[in-house]
Amino acid sequence: MKFFIQKSGCGCSSVPQADSCGCSATLEATDSCPNCSKYGIAVSDVTIKSQLKKEYLETLADRSGFSFCKNPQCDTVYYKDKLSFSQSCVRNKVTVKNDDPQTPLCYCQKLLKKDFFEMIEAGEENIPAKLREIIARGKSFCEKSNPKGVCCTDDVKAFVESHGLTWGECRPAARTNKLFSVTAKPFYAYRSKI
Numbered sequence: 001m002k003f004f005i006q007k008s009g010c011g012c013s014s015v016p017q018a019d020s021c022g023c024s025a026t027l028e029a030t031d032s033c034p035n036c037s038k039y040g041i042a043v044s045d046v047t048i049k050s051q052l053k054k055e056y057l058e059t060l061a062d063r064s065g066f067s068f069c070k071n072p073q074c075d076t077v078y079y080k081d082k083l084s085f086s087q088s089c090v091r092n093k094v095t096v097k098n099d100d101p102q103t104p105l106c107y108c109q110k111l112l113k114k115d116f117f118e119m120i121e122a123g124e125e126n127i128p129a130k131l132r133e134i135i136a137r138g139k140s141f142c143e144k145s146n147p148k149g150v151c152c153t154d155d156v157k158a159f160v161e162s163h164g165l166t167w168g169e170c171r172p173a174a175r176t177n178k179l180f181s182v183t184a185k186p187f188y189a190y191r192s193k194i
């Protein structure tokens, strides 16, 4: 199976599409959402298998070729041609579509919107830096964990900025080889079982 390891950037080790930073690594969908007509991003069969609830997954003969609708106002999460799956068909709450405090910001590290609000209430400083540190901590498996199939950083950045905080620069050089060597081994082991 072909996949890419993100060697630099946001600290995430499993962004499927190589990108200069990794934080915006997405592959534009070639077709638009049947619900809102906006173009989403392509997701892999691995993401579909991990995210769709069992009863909907069982209806699919072919899990490939799906796209993720990133429009916050649209209830559709995945689509392919005329076929679409709404939020109720997906195991995880979707960051850009769900205001519930229990909605994850970083799926791999189980960082919730609730955690962000608690930081605000506690009057913590440098919250964006703390969030970045949490996201980069431990191993990442975004292709399976995140309904979008890629690193959460773009969406966390947009969420933080929508609450009046400045996310700051995402600097690829800030991530060290040490972090990569820690995350890479479990990731390879993980993927080899698929």
Ligand SMILES: [Zn+2]
Pocket (backbone or CB within 6 Å): 033, 034, 035, 036, 037, 038, 069, 070, 071, 074, 075, 076
């Ligand atoms: Zn849509």
